[in-house]
Amino acid sequence: xxxxxxxxLCSAAAVRAETPVAQLxxxxxxxxxxxxxxxxAVAVRCADGTLQLLAVPSGRQLQHFPAEPKRTGIAFSPDGxxxxxxxxxxxxxxxxxxxxxxAREWHASDHRIQGLRFLPGGELLVVPLGRxxxxxxLASAPRLLASLPSGFAEATAVALSAxxxxxxxxxxxxxxxxxDTQSWKQVRSYRGLxxxxxxxxxxxxxxxxxxxxxxxxxxxxxAATGALVRTLxxxxxxxxxxxxxxxxxxxxxxxxxxxxxxxPYLVLWSLRTATAQPLAGSxxxxxxxxxxxxxxxxxxxxxGTLDIWKR
Amino acid sequence: xxxxxxxxxxxxxxxxxxxxxxxxxxxMGGLSEAWAASEQRRTTPFGELGPFYKRGAPASNVLRAEGxxxxxxxxxxxxxxxxxxxxxxxxxxxxQTDHAGHYDIDGxxxxxxxxxxxxxxxxxxxxxxxHYPGRVAQxxxxxxxxxxxxPLTTQLYFATDPVFDGDPARNFHRxxxxxxxxxxxxxxxxSDPKTVHxxxxxxxxxxxx
Ligand SMILES: [Fe+2]
Numbered sequence: 001x002x003x004x005x006x007x008x009l010c011s012a013a014a015v016r017a018e019t020p021v022a023q024l025x026x027x028x029x030x031x032x033x034x035x036x037x038x039x040x041a042v043a044v045r046c047a048d049g050t051l052q053l054l055a056v057p058s059g060r061q062l063q064h065f066p067a068e069p070k071r072t073g074i075a076f077s078p079d080g081x082x083x084x085x086x087x088x089x090x091x092x093x094x095x096x097x098x099x100x101x102x103a104r105e106w107h108a109s110d111h112r113i114q115g116l117r118f119l120p121g122g123e124l125l126v127v128p129l130g131r132x133x134x135x136x137x138l139a140s141a142p143r144l145l146a147s148l149p150s151g152f153a154e155a156t157a158v159a160l161s162a163x164x165x166x167x168x169x170x171x172x173x174x175x176x177x178x179x180d181t182q183s184w185k186q187v188r189s190y191r192g193l194x195x196x197x198x199x200x201x202x203x204x205x206x207x208x209x210x211x212x213x214x215x216x217x218x219x220x221x222x223a224a225t226g227a228l229v230r231t232l233x234x235x236x237x238x239x240x241x242x243x244x245x246x247x248x249x250x251x252x253x254x255x256x257x258x259x260x261x262x263x264p265y266l267v268l269w270s271l272r273t274a275t276a277q278p279l280a281g282s283x284x285x286x287x288x289x290x291x292x293x294x295x296x297x298x299x300x301x302x303x304g305t306l307d308i309w310k311r
Numbered sequence: 312x313x314x315x316x317x318x319x320x321x322x323x324x325x326x327x328x329x330x331x332x333x334x335x336x337x338x339m340g341g342l343s344e345a346w347a348a349s350e351q352r353r354t355t356p357f358g359e360l361g362p363f364y365k366r367g368a369p370a371s372n373v374l375r376a377e378g379x380x381x382x383x384x385x386x387x388x389x390x391x392x393x394x395x396x397x398x399x400x401x402x403x404x405x406x407q408t409d410h411a412g413h414y415d416i417d418g419x420x421x422x423x424x425x426x427x428x429x430x431x432x433x434x435x436x437x438x439x440x441x442h443y444p445g446r447v448a449q450x451x452x453x454x455x456x457x458x459x460x461x462p463l464t465t466q467l468y469f470a471t472d473p474v475f476d477g478d479p480a481r482n483f484h485r486x487x488x489x490x491x492x493x494x495x496x497x498x499x500x501x502s503d504p505k506t507v508h509x510x511x512x513x514x515x516x517x518x519x520x
Contacts (some may be wrong), residue, residue, distance in 0.1 A: 111357070130357055130464060152454060152462040153360035172360045194366040195416060214363055214416050238416070258363065259413055260444030 018281065021308040022057030026300055031286055033298045033306065038080030039291040041097045042298065042306065053083065053097060056308065063099050075116035075124075082138075084124055086113025092126055094138060106142050108134060114154050119181070120164045127155050133169060135184060146184035151175060159200040159209065161223065168209060170197035176211065178226055188226040193219065201242040203251075203271065204293075212239025212253060218269065232274050240264065246293040252279060254288060283307065350395030352516040356491035358466035360454065363414040368404060368422035374437040376420075381410025381438035383508035386467075389431045390455060390515045397431030398517060401457040405435060407450070412441030427457075439469065439509055447486035448474050453515065460517035467513045468495040 021039070028046035035042045041062060044052045049067025051074070054060065063083070065071070070088045076097070077083075085093045090109035095101075109128030117125040119135075123145060126134040133155045135146040148155075153172020160167050160181075167179040176190040176197070197213035202223060209226075211219040217234040221227065237255040244251045249272050256264040266279040266288070287298035296310045375383060390401035406422040408414050415421060421440075425433040440449050449472050455463040468479070468489060475482045479495035489495065499510040 129359065152456075152464055153364070156361065172364060174364070174366045196361050196364060198362070214365075216416075258416055 017311050018309045019311070021296065021310055022059075023308070024054060024057065024059035024306045026304055026306045027052050027054070027061065030300050030306075033287045033300065034074060034076070035287055035289060035291055035296055035298060035308065036076040036080035036083075036097065037078050037289075037291060039296065040080050041076070041083075042287075042308070043074055043076075043083065044306070051085075053099075062097055063095065072113050073116055075118055077118040077122075078120055082118065084116045084118065086116050086126070088112040090128060092116070092124070092136075092142075094124065094142075104138065104142055108136070115156075115158075117158055117160075119160060119167075121181075125158060125167075130154055133158070148177070148179060148184065149186070150177075156196055156213075157199045159202055161202055162206050166223070168200050170200050170211065170213070172196055176200070176209075176221075176226070190221060190226045190228075192228055198238070198240050199242045201244050201251075203244050204246055204248045208271075210242050210244060210251060212242050214238050214258070216255075218242065218251070218253060220271070230274075232269060232271075233276070235267070235276075237262075237265075241288065243288070243290050243295055245295065252288075252295055279311075281311075352391050352393050352395055354393055354518045355455075355463055355465050355514075355516045356494055358450075358452070358464060358490060358494060359488055360452070360464040363416055364406065364452070364454070365416060365419065365422055368406065368419050368424050370426065371423045372425060372435050374405075374407075374421050374423055374435060379410065379438055381441070383506060384437045384439045385434070385508060385510045386437055386451065386513065387432065387434035387511075388513040388515055390427050390433065390457065390517065391431065392457075392460060393516055393518055397427075398457040398460065399427055399429055399431050401427040401431060401433070401455060401460075401515075401517070403427065403433040403515070404454040404456075405437075406452045407437065407440040408443055410438050410441050412443030414443075442474075446488070448472050448489060453513075455515050455517060457517055459520055461520050463515060463517050465515070466494060467511070469498050469509075469511065470495050471498040471500075471509070 030044045030046050032045040033042050042054050042056050051065040053063035055062055071085055072088055073086045075084045083095050083097050090111055092108045093103055093105040095103040108126045111128040111131055114129045115127035122138055124136045124138055132150050133148040137143045137145050150171040151173030155169040155171050157170045165181055167181050169177050174193045177186050178188045180187050195214035197211050199212050201210050209221040209223045216238055218232040220229040222229055238258050240254040240256050242253050249270055251269045253267050267276045268279045269276050283299040284301050285297040286300050294310050298308045300306050390398040403425040427433050448468050450466040450468050453465045470479045474485050480492045483489045483492040483495050496511050496513050501510055
């Protein structure tokens with residue numbers, strides 16, 4: 001749920017394999033973008049505080065959101081057709097990316113919205129700052145389905161199994177909570193971590209759960225039992241994001257320096273061999289994410305255009 | 312453990328001992344309620360927990376080691392409930408960066424769990440934390456718990472932080488994460504022949520669960 005700007009590390013041993021996807025004219029000065037999971041739209045956060053939604057690859061403007069009221073985060077639905085926007089005021093707004101139809105808007109909390117995440121069934125997870133995670137059903141008028149306890153802090157990351165039946169939430173109290181999404185009851189927890197997790201992700205075969213965060217390592221848990229399987233070798237920096245790839249073995253992890261003094265970088269892990277190699281690129285990405293199971297990047301560093309590529 | 316007297320008990324004791332004469336038009340019950348109302352405290356404003364909270368911090372009132380750089384800081388306060396009652400069973404967990412703005416995430420430097428004393432008071436010896444990239448103001452993180460009360464996460468800020476330009480009431484918004492000017496506390500600078508140190512009082516108020 002945390003967006004990180006990334007810089008690719010150049011190294012002789014680094015992996016390089018890039019395929020261009022699109023080049024769009026940028027409507028504004030922007031250092032942060034988010035590409036929809038279907039690859040058909042990109043949300044561009046402009047330096048002036050506005051948010052522009054553009055079609056990929058045409059660059060046609062789909063939606064425009066003003067700088068006020070202040071947004072805190074956005075999330076695309078898995079099919080890329082909806083965009084949820086969270087606000088400082090605790091308001092949530094859901095719009096069709098096409099701009100068609102009426103927006104749904106409601107006040108979810110008195111606290112600012114820290115995170116949003118669509119579930120495949122059409123529900124929306126809403127994470128207000130310092131509060132329990134809310135599950136909203138979006139069919140017709142938004143309705144609160146469940147409120148998932150998050151200890152003394154909010155959820156920092158969530159992962160959903162591919163069949164949509166199991167939700168795992170990492171919370172600020174360092175616990176991992178596993179929920180059955182039919183009943184929204186907690187079915188198990190993992191308390192073996194002492195620092196916050198910044199990302200959780202299921203492996204491609206859904207058998208394992210990967211957890212990364214301030215402890216500078218990737219923890220592998222059995223998804224069915226929540227038991228610790230192993231930890232991958234610890235590095236010098238904090239794990240920010242985890243992207244398990246379709247081959248079932250590779251995981252791309254972003255790392256950042258906790259003191260914010262060194263640039264972030266990407267590492268490609270093999271789960272089978274527990275070995276890592278830097279993942280190099282020719283440009284500094286301003287977006288890294290999974291689109292259709294592939295790792296996509298965007299970069300606005302060239303000025304005036306947004307380059308999108310995949311590896 | 313010493314139990315603080317309830318207001319009504321205290322009034323009755325005073326009346327019985329002849330140390331209090333009711334001259335108020337209010338009855339004993341009314342007087343007790345008025346007193347209670349005057350002692351009502353507002354819950355301490357919320358502050359973010361993360362991102363570098365670490366579970367399992369040691370119980371220690373001394374965070375500053377001999378020779379640590381930075382201005383020594385004596386931080387203390389009392390933990391109350393919103394009814395003004397002192398919370399003698401409160402636990403106050405604090406964590407902060409060192410003088411240079413670095414969080415120890417490998418160990419537990421500048422992290423501690425403090426137990427409130429019989430008067431609900433906590434105290435810790437530390438240094439004024441540094442600034443770090445990504446946060447505007449110097450701060451100390453707090454997680455406060457007490458049986459029967461909702462946990463509180465908050466942050467303490469320093470009125471002397473240059474970012475406030477000497478006017479925290481007006482400028483506290485310069486750090487967008489500061490929810491209230493109430494969290495920016497005055498800093499007393501004290502000196503003796505050997506050292507100069509900062510003293511900050513930060514009382515905490517929890518809401519009943
Ligand atoms: Fe902090």
